Amino acid sequence: MSERELLKGSTDSLFLALLSERPMYGYEILREVERRSDGYFSMKEGTLYPALHRLERDGLIEGLWRTSPGGQYRRYYAISNHGLQRLEQRRVEWLNFSRAVNMVITGSTP
Numbered sequence: 186m187s188e189r190e191l192l193k194g195s196t197d198s199l200f201l202a203l204l205s206e207r208p209m210y211g212y213e214i215l216r217e218v219e220r221r222s223d224g225y226f227s228m229k230e231g232t233l234y235p236a237l238h239r240l241e242r243d244g245l246i247e248g249l250w251r252t253s254p255g256g257q258y259r260r261y262y263a264i265s266n267h268g269l270q271r272l273e274q275r276r277v278e279w280l281n282f283s284r285a286v287n288m289v290i291t292g293s294t295p
Contacts, residue, residue: 196236197245198279199226201264201272204246208263210253211237237262245271 203209203217211233218226240246245268253259264272288294 196228196232197240198272198275200236200240200262201245201268201275204262204264205269205272208249208261210259210261214262240268244268 199218200214203214209217211230214237215228215230215233218228237246237248241248241262244265246262247265248260248262250258250260
């Protein structure tokens with residue numbers, strides 16, 4: 186499986202995790218994903234906005250227009266209660282999945 190395929194399956198979880206901390210605008214989300222992954226995840230706007238629109242359509246995030254501290258009018262995204270529930274579900278799934286993959290790859294047991 187390629188890095189791109191792995192990222193595609195994780196994009197929503199990454200965005201929900203960031204938005205669970207505070208509302209952010211689109212470019213800010215991209216920068217934060219890249220910063221926290223030490224540059225491993227470098228996404229384009231073509232990945233970002235379809236994901237944000239899908240998350241908003243599914244009721245997992247809410248978008249609102251507001252003025253940023255720098256004076257620009259931007260669309261900020263905030264996680265909804267439904268999004269928080271989905272994030273927790275995905276965290277549990279991720280922990281179980283990554284634990285199982287690590288056991289197989291390293292040959293270790295819990």
